Amino acid sequence: AANSKITVGALAFTSHAASFVAFERGYFAEAGLDVEFKFFQAAQPMAVAIASGDADYAVTAISGGLISLAEKGATKVIGGALSEEKGIDGQKILVSDAAFKAGVTTPKALDGKAWGVTQAGSSFHYMGAKIAAAEGISLKYTPLQKTGAVIGALKSGQIDGWSIVPHIAKPLAKSGAVHIIGDVADYIPNYQVTTVFTSAANAANERAKTQAFLAAFSKGADDFNAALVDKTTSADEAEAMVKLIHKYVYTDREYEKAKPSIVNGAMRINKGAALNMSSVNDQLSWFKSEGLVKDSISMDMLVDGSYVSTT
Amino acid sequence: MHDAPRPVPFRGGGFRPQRLRGVGVAVFVVLILLIEWGTRAGWISSLTLPRPSDVVATLVQLWKSGLFFQHVTPSLTRLAVGSAMGVLAGVAVGVMIGLFSLARAGLVPLVAALFPIPKIALLPLFVIWFGIDEGSKYALIALGTFTPTVVATFGAVDNVDRTLVRMGQSFGLRWWSIVRKIVLPGALPGILSGLRISLSIGIILLVAAEMLGAQYGIGAYILEAGSLYDLERLFAGVVILSSLGVLVSWLIAQLEKRLLIWRS
Amino acid sequence: MHDAPRPVPFRGGGFRPQRLRGVGVAVFVVLILLIEWGTRAGWISSLTLPRPSDVVATLVQLWKSGLFFQHVTPSLTRLAVGSAMGVLAGVAVGVMIGLFSLARAGLVPLVAALFPIPKIALLPLFVIWFGIDEGSKYALIALGTFTPTVVATFGAVDNVDRTLVRMGQSFGLRWWSIVRKIVLPGALPGILSGLRISLSIGIILLVAAEMLGAQYGIGAYILEAGSLYDLERLFAGVVILSSLGVLVSWLIAQLEKRLLIWRS
């Protein structure tokens, strides 16, 4: 696959760092891929863009939209990216100050409270549902479309609870407007948060290109994990990594201000883009049980497991 | 060299649209059948359009499960309350602008500046101002219907025949009598045709209004379907909104027939 | 008992809006000063409204950094291309509806059904149909401007004085001459005033269009500011859109002055 042009969809989040690293350090070029990034505001349009052929590869959470598109034969999950892992700072459960003062200090106390989600079938919805199931409580899901709106609603006490990646959760908690009352990892162990996916056509017909992409992506992930997750590299290397990521993430902030957010936001990206099939299966079952996607969809339709190691 | 008498050739007619009943329905039917065929035969991919029969099935399902009313009722309430607020305020402000030079000079530029502001852009603010519940939804629809109503109303007041006003003055009618008995009834046709536009905008804004914190409502239903890329439900919702628009416009036509029998 | 001669009392006047220059500007200035004072004094919380001076500073900053044009140029391009497509198609279809009974019977119900469909609801579909790049943005704005243009155009064609058409026929003018020299110029005022509405809607739709995969553009700028709850930038963007709306409406007024000097 020499000099194939590909378009990679991305969000300007630290969780997409593996692609940025692979691009900046030339891993994509070495693999013969001429990569162009296409940035999105949210995960959902990215899935649609893969289906429409506007993007070739992307990394994002499994959403109802992604599954529906897979059911229509448009997209395939081909690998795993971000995972929850015990011991590494993962997604946090937040409550508003008002709810906290009213006694919601544990996830169990969220019973009957308003839980913020962007859209039905988003990962926030899944997390809320899993927490509720584990605690035996019920939540009122409030769709707010954008993470910004969820943050606004949480800060002003118009919703009670939410879950979000640590680099957003921690600064919010520090400001005192919200409180962290738990970890998502406690409720959804080995949660496969984000996956690598592509169009069904790419997965079936462009094997070489897809493999090249995954290989370069994994190399980027390894660098990232070493520098910021496992912290096995020198401080200089970590610094260089943060600088590299800062080119894409928090670009509107000065480096000094952006650095802590980037460092805090570092969660493990699976080695070799390995995919946690049982987590994916659990997510799919949940979507089906909620009636968000058609019952007829199977794991085979959603996942092409032939590219990476699966567990 | 007198020719034989011959009839005068006909050269009139045309340029007067005839009513052709049934063609409208036929176009819809043909279009739907075409899409049905295309989606079944496969030359319209399932990513592009849903199968019309599936959309109908979804609608039937929605109706049977009782969810139809669960979605339509809050939407109608929001539309009714929001546009009632917007239209009433709009008519009041429009009449003021029509009657008082000071109101006109002060408010017209403000309304003109307000008009091209996209309401979705203000959603985050509305949440802070009016909360995440019904308040912000009413406010959004009210704001969206307010500006077109103002523009239509003051245009209608301006268009009231000034000789009727002079007539009122020449008979020594009081200012308030002139406003009530001449200006307002005279502006009614313009206000009603403005209402048509305002309510259409209100319906369109339902989706924007239900972006924030609405679990039920046609807009919320459509948004959810969109985020799940569930085309059947998306189109079912669009069909409902579209029918709502046609219904509202029919209702206004009835209202016009009632209130404006005096028009020739 | 003849009384002494006395002047006839005056009872006319009024009901004719006077132009009061400066009041419009004054209202804006007072409003802005009030908000400035309120935000400084603290009785308007910083969550509710940004400080106007900060908004101005943001605008200045935007200008100086050159980002202003980076955002405005793509938006203007989208508005121009999209609404050119929508308006041209709309005028063509509107004229057809105005001239041909069959087109009227078939297309009017279709347009009426299309009108109340909220364009944001169709965003996911537009990506599939037109791609995520400029295509879907043009298409969205084109669709949004299409329906109001159709309605305005066929209304304008209907309102062309039929005695002028009969005159053309009575002089044996060809059908196409009548359309070109009588119907189209006669419909022009109505089409232009429809253009005003269509372009306002086009501006409003910029935000919706730039919801999808736009890095630059006023709509994208506003959306980003909204999601970060950055009120200064949100209002800066809104001010730009609002000015754009006022500008477009002024341009159409100029166009009307040029093209319609023949109106009394």
Place this chain on the structure above:
Amino acid sequence: MAHPTILGAGMDLKIEQLSHSYDTVNVLSDISLQVPSGQIMCVVGPSGCGKSTLLRMIGGLERPSAGQVLQSGDVPPDCLNPLTFVFQDFALLPWRSVAGNIELVLEDHPLDGAARAARVADVLARTNLSDFAKALPRQLSGGMKQRVAIARAMAVHPAVMLMDEPLSALDAQTRELLIDDLVGLWMRAPFTAVYVTHNLAEAVRLGHQIVVLSRRPGRVREVMHLSTPLDQRSMADPGLQAAQERLWALMRDEALAADKELAHA
């Protein structure tokens, strides 16, 4: 039911050195006239010479730039609106029935319901409109609409009727019919009127005095007095024909010039 009082009893109008300009356009210049009670004064003049403006000033709808309009004599107690207009385009409210249009001008006055209904019925009877009380204006021909407007004017028992080309929106035959009606009304109860018209035939049929205005700025060029009683004037009366020819000779050139004038583009 007979009309309760003789219309117009006792009110004279005097126009003193009246001039008027709109911005820079001088419209009327130094007009002095007298309208004796119980007589009809016709005002004729070329287009745009300020006839309507003059009438609006007499009726208090506009303020003259200079000069004044004086009324003297007392107004009968049942007169609700001493100076009452009849307009060229009828000025009927299209959303009110014939009776409703007449009631409109009574509603702001302290009349009880019975008195109001009696007045409406009275004027409808006098203008032969009783059968049309419930009709809407859009159902009426132009002639009938103007009859309703005349009935409305009479309902307030005016001291002076101010009529601005009341027949010029009607077709020629209806005009004939309405002239007869007006003559009939005046014969039964003489009213004071200022009657603006373009139509010289109308002027010689209805005017006790005929005021000829010059082109803009309108000045009084001539005041012609006609003594033939109104009911004895007929279309073919040679005296009136001669008067009409004389008026036309006076005005022809000015009418031509007014016609050829280009509106300020």
Place this chain on the structure above:
Amino acid sequence: MAHPTILGAGMDLKIEQLSHSYDTVNVLSDISLQVPSGQIMCVVGPSGCGKSTLLRMIGGLERPSAGQVLQSGDVPPDCLNPLTFVFQDFALLPWRSVAGNIELVLEDHPLDGAARAARVADVLARTNLSDFAKALPRQLSGGMKQRVAIARAMAVHPAVMLMDEPLSALDAQTRELLIDDLVGLWMRAPFTAVYVTHNLAEAVRLGHQIVVLSRRPGRVREVMHLSTPLDQRSMADPGLQAAQERLWALMRDEALAADKELAHA
């Protein structure tokens, strides 16, 4: 430049047992008439009796339900539109200048630019409009607009002019002026015309024959022939006065009845 041909040379019109209904409304019933070449036929009748409908049928703008309109005789070769209308409301394109409005009706014919310009200049000169060639309709008074419309009609060198109340939108004085113009034009080059009007004075001034229609459904009640040459007819001519009085006597009751008719609500 003199006009190239005598207008209307050689074309006669014959209306044979013409009847017409709109849906259920019977408008015209069994009309038979003849319009000899070079003469003006005036049609009078009460409102709504179908005069305009009749004229539209003569001009081929509407198809009669029964009967036919026949033309005989040859059309001069430079005649571009044998049957040419002049409308009550002028029907000028407001966005074209006076000259542009006249050019409009020449543009669809194979005339070269010079011939077209010559025709425009010719008719403008004959109607004294040469100074107004560049004016827009909105700048003109009503009388001037109708002169432009007449010039436009003459530009196609019509065989027959069909005039539907051409003067009734004008004020009385302008009407007088235009009657004089029309008489002048006819005297210099006699044209054939069917002239519909409400105005009996106009009819006796312009008609060689005057057709009186009854109320709807319009039937021919009388055809009056006048032999006084057009240029010798004056406002005060006793013979014409008598003719006018006779017409009015014929029509008065029907005019009254037509006036009182309620429009179908």
